Amino acid sequence: MSQKRKELKKCMKRLDGLHKELQRRRTCKRLNNYMEQLKELQRELDKRQPQKFGHPVCESQMIPHPIKLHEYTISFCQLDNCGRELLEDALNARCNAYAPYSNCKVGAAFRSKNGRVFTGCNVESVAFTAGCCAERTALVKGVSEGCRVFNAGAVVAYHPSGYATPCGVCRQFIHEFAKMDIPIYIARAPEISEQLPAFEDDAEVLVTSIYHLLPHSFLVY
Structure with missing residues (x-):
């Protein structure tokens, strides 16, 4: 058991x-x-998850153009002569701005391929859409005198918190007459306009380009 x-x-x-x-x-x-x-x-x-590696987007054949010029900030006294001249011309053109409705005065200057500089200011109208921006005013002056290609530009306006860059319509318009990436110098105008406007040596300038401002422009093929 x-x-x-x-x-x-x-x-x-x-x-x-x-x-x-x-x-x-x-x-x-x-x-x-x-x-x-x-x-x-x-x-x-x-x-x-977003891809951290791989080919940059700018290598795609679907992109109309790659970004070529660098975007950076620099003091006015360190700018090259081209940038200084365009900004000073734009600042002077701003004095003639007609902006009784927005009170935002803008000046612009563009250098054509043959070296001529054309300036413009914004001109407003009581019918707001009939007004014209400073950038387009300057470019239209140049085109009306036979210049169809521009290689640099500058925009000056006063904005209390930063830079006043071109509007979307002006970006497309600038691109129309830039056959390649061109530098665009942007600076803040003095808050109080003086009889002889000028930039301080340490004034900060944004050096950008039309491809940065409008990386995917409208094109008709």
Whole structure:
């Protein structure tokens, strides 16, 4: 009788071991299933993350032009002669601005391919859409005198919190007469207009370009 009890205990022990092994295998199987689900979720999450590597967008053949010129800020006294001349001409042109409605006076200057500089100011109208921005005024003056290509420009206006860059219409208009990327010098005019306007040597100037201002211009092929 005692022998049978011993054998029964052994069988029970084996059964208990088998049961635990089975439980472990089931647990491992469940864990493996969970791990696969987590990996699948991770792969899905990775697909939704922005790509940090790869070819830059500007290499695409679908982009009309790459950005070539750099964009940076510099003090007025460190500018080249071209930038200084255009900004000073734009500042002087701003004195003639007619802006009784917005009170935002803007001056612009553009240098044509043959070296001539054309200036313009904004001219407003009580019918607001009939007004003309300073940038387009300057360019239209140049085009009306036979200049169709410009290689640099400048825009000056007073803005209390930063630079006053060209509006969307003017950006498209500038691009029309720039056969390649051209520098655009942008500076803040003095808050109080003086009889002889001038820039301080440490005045900050934004040197940007038409491709920066309008990276995806409208083109008719």
